[in-house]
Amino acid sequence: MAGHLLAAGHEVAVHTRTPEKARELVERGATMVGSPREAAEGRDVVISMVGYPEDVHAVHLGARGTLSASQPAGLVIDMTTSRPALAVEISKAAAARGLDALDAPVSGGDIGARNATLSIMVGGSEAAFAKARPVFETLGKTIVRQGEAGAGQHCKMVNQILIAGTMLGSCEGITYARAVGLDPATVLESVSGGAAGSWTVSNLLPRVLRGDFNPGFFVEHFLKDLSIALEEASAAGLDLEATALARRLYELAVGQGRGRLGTQSLALVLEERWRKGLPVG
Amino acid sequence: MAGHLLAAGHEVAVHTRTPEKARELVERGATMVGSPREAAEGRDVVISMVGYPEDVHAVHLGARGTLSASQPAGLVIDMTTSRPALAVEISKAAAARGLDALDAPVSGGDIGARNATLSIMVGGSEAAFAKARPVFETLGKTIVRQGEAGAGQHCKMVNQILIAGTMLGSCEGITYARAVGLDPATVLESVSGGAAGSWTVSNLLPRVLRGDFNPGFFVEHFLKDLSIALEEASAAGLDLEATALARRLYELAVGQGRGRLGTQSLALVLEERWRKGLPVG
Numbered sequence: 311m312a313g314h315l316l317a318a319g320h321e322v323a324v325h326t327r328t329p330e331k332a333r334e335l336v337e338r339g340a341t342m343v344g345s346p347r348e349a350a351e352g353r354d355v356v357i358s359m360v361g362y363p364e365d366v367h368a369v370h371l372g373a374r375g376t377l378s379a380s381q382p383a384g385l386v387i388d389m390t391t392s393r394p395a396l397a398v399e400i401s402k403a404a405a406a407r408g409l410d411a412l413d414a415p416v417s418g419g420d421i422g423a424r425n426a427t428l429s430i431m432v433g434g435s436e437a438a439f440a441k442a443r444p445v446f447e448t449l450g451k452t453i454v455r456q457g458e459a460g461a462g463q464h465c466k467m468v469n470q471i472l473i474a475g476t477m478l479g480s481c482e483g484i485t486y487a488r489a490v491g492l493d494p495a496t497v498l499e500s501v502s503g504g505a506a507g508s509w510t511v512s513n514l515l516p517r518v519l520r521g522d523f524n525p526g527f528f529v530e531h532f533l534k535d536l537s538i539a540l541e542e543a544s545a546a547g548l549d550l551e552a553t554a555l556a557r558r559l560y561e562l563a564v565g566q567g568r569g570r571l572g573t574q575s576l577a578l579v580l581e582e583r584w585r586k587g588l589p590v591g
Numbered sequence: 592m593a594g595h596l597l598a599a600g601h602e603v604a605v606h607t608r609t610p611e612k613a614r615e616l617v618e619r620g621a622t623m624v625g626s627p628r629e630a631a632e633g634r635d636v637v638i639s640m641v642g643y644p645e646d647v648h649a650v651h652l653g654a655r656g657t658l659s660a661s662q663p664a665g666l667v668i669d670m671t672t673s674r675p676a677l678a679v680e681i682s683k684a685a686a687a688r689g690l691d692a693l694d695a696p697v698s699g700g701d702i703g704a705r706n707a708t709l710s711i712m713v714g715g716s717e718a719a720f721a722k723a724r725p726v727f728e729t730l731g732k733t734i735v736r737q738g739e740a741g742a743g744q745h746c747k748m749v750n751q752i753l754i755a756g757t758m759l760g761s762c763e764g765i766t767y768a769r770a771v772g773l774d775p776a777t778v779l780e781s782v783s784g785g786a787a788g789s790w791t792v793s794n795l796l797p798r799v800l801r802g803d804f805n806p807g808f809f810v811e812h813f814l815k816d817l818s819i820a821l822e823e824a825s826a827a828g829l830d831l832e833a834t835a836l837a838r839r840l841y842e843l844a845v846g847q848g849r850g851r852l853g854t855q856s857l858a859l860v861l862e863e864r865w866r867k868g869l870p871v872g
Contacts (some may be wrong), residue, residue: 394771431781454781456773464771468778471764478833479756483749486820489827490675490745492737497749500712500735504698506753508789527786535797538768546770548865550760555832576608584829586623 311359311389311423316340316447323347350376354446356383363392365559370400371497376401385441386411391535394460394467397433403457406505410438413459415466416450419526424486427451431469433462467539473573474536474556476510481577484515485584495521514574523568523575530569533560592640592670592704592730597621599729627871631657636726637664643815651681657683666722667692670711672816675741675748675823676870678714682740691719694740696747696858697731700807708732712750714743748820754854755817755837762858765796766865775800795855804849806858811850814841 312335315322322340336342343349344368350356356376358448359474360370371375376386386404388397388411397413402413412434422428427452432439435452439455446453487494491503498519502511518524536557543550557578568575593616596603603621605613610623617623624630627650631637637657639650647669650658659668667685669678669692685692693715703709709731712722720736728736737746752854768775779800783792798804809816824831825833840860
């Protein structure tokens with residue numbers, strides 16, 4: 311994503327805890343800096359994309375965070391999938407310094423990031439969104455403002471809830487196919503193109519059939535997202551049973567050392583429990 | 592579907608408990624007969640598509656069923672979504688009379704039936720499948736033999752398990768969107784095209800947003816299918832928790848008098864319980 315910004319002619323400063331990851335960017339002209347604060351100092355825009363809400367908090371609100379700069383970037387964008395309430399907190403802290411902030415989590419995975427085809431779900435003021443649009447257009451394809459601060463995160467939660475249900479059905483379906491003695495690949499020929507079809511069925515179940523459990527998206531990150539979604543739902547008085555079931559099964563997967571596998575490894579959890587004759591969950 | 596057979600030049604006899612439904616077919620040249628037995632008498636192929644496994648049993652194995660004809664059709668095809676074990680029973684009864692039988696449930700709904708774009712999932716011998724193929728090609732587009740008798744039904748169960756999970760995620764997602772104050776239509780712009788995408792999200796959630804709960808597919812028929820899937824899974828030692836959750840919620844919907852609404856009315860169940868502050872399920 312930073313590469314797209316360089317390619318579009320922007321001057322880019324990068325900070326990362328794993329400097330090797332930025333080597334190629336530095337070779338292409340980016341400046342490496344030592345903290346989020348330095349990344350924000352005197353810039354027009356500062357963008358974060360990290361792992362967990364705690365990281366987002368540190369990057370923007372911490373002692374060496376972007377908002378501690380003497381001349382901080384006028385527009386603060388967090389693209390991590392994180393807590394809606396934290397997005398509101400950052401937005402307020404930014405406003406207190408006269409700055410704009412947007413939450414702008416994405417979907418589309420590493421492929422979407424590489425090809426600049428991400429869906430970017432944005433929360434924040436219309437004015438800030440208008441300022442950020444040229445940057446977003448460099449990074450993604452589907453760019454939609456969902457509402458005020460936190461709304462981008464809430465929209466991403468919907469995205470993850472949809473995936474959780476589809477993944478449950480997909481992994482139960484493929485495990486059923488194996489359990490009753492069907493050939494799963496032949497089953498996919500019949501079911502992929504119709505009302506049972508989904509991105510997950512078309513893209514992840516073939517990986518399951520090949521025994522490829524490498525991450526498109528890490529189990530441990532998905533578990534984080536589902537936990538945020540369930541907390542937010544609970545705060546809104548909403549009980550999401552399917553999402554809660556998915557969280558329980560992904561917790562099992564993490565407990566089995568599968569946190570750095572791809573989300574499709576839910577199929578492994580279900581199949582192993584079936585082979586052992588254990589109830590699932 | 593019978594209309595496609597007429598259009599392809601076949602001689603067609605029809606039997607239905609609701610004769611008005613066949614009026615147009617009779618006007619187009621089909622012969623109305625008084626029982627499944629008469630429909631099978633002296634024909635090459637007999638095809639059933641009814642509601643429940645009990646109906647399938649009556650149509651083929653009952654006192655006036657197709658297999659009681661003096662010169663029954665040489666090829667018996669049941670396209671109802673029904674029990675795999677019943678497909679095996681019909682296949683054996685047919686074989687005892689020297690006849691071939693296939694289970695061939697479909698997906699694609701009324702639109703797929705009308706446009707002859709159904710996916711037809713077939714169980715039975717290769718020889719019977721080869722004989723039936725020209726008929727299937729008149730009715731559908733994706734025609735795949737899944738294995739011996741019952742395998743077509745098992746494949747359809749996979750299809751329904753996939754839909755159950757996707758529907759759970761879709762309805763939880765849209766209810767979450769409403770509960771946290773997002774505009775659901777704007778959310779769909781962000782989430783439909785990526786990894787959260789599915790036929791259900793693209794085709795049924797827009798109906799939910801319009802308040803259109805008319806059936807593409809009846810709740811009560813989906814509930815039947817999920818019950819069969821769960822019985823078969825249980826017989827194979829497999830616990831399908833997401834599918835079981837879907838069944839529980841669709842039982843609620845039927846209890847609320849929603850059996851003849853479309854499956855997307857699961858969203859109504861979730862939203863009402865959220866508005867009433869009740870735990871879902």
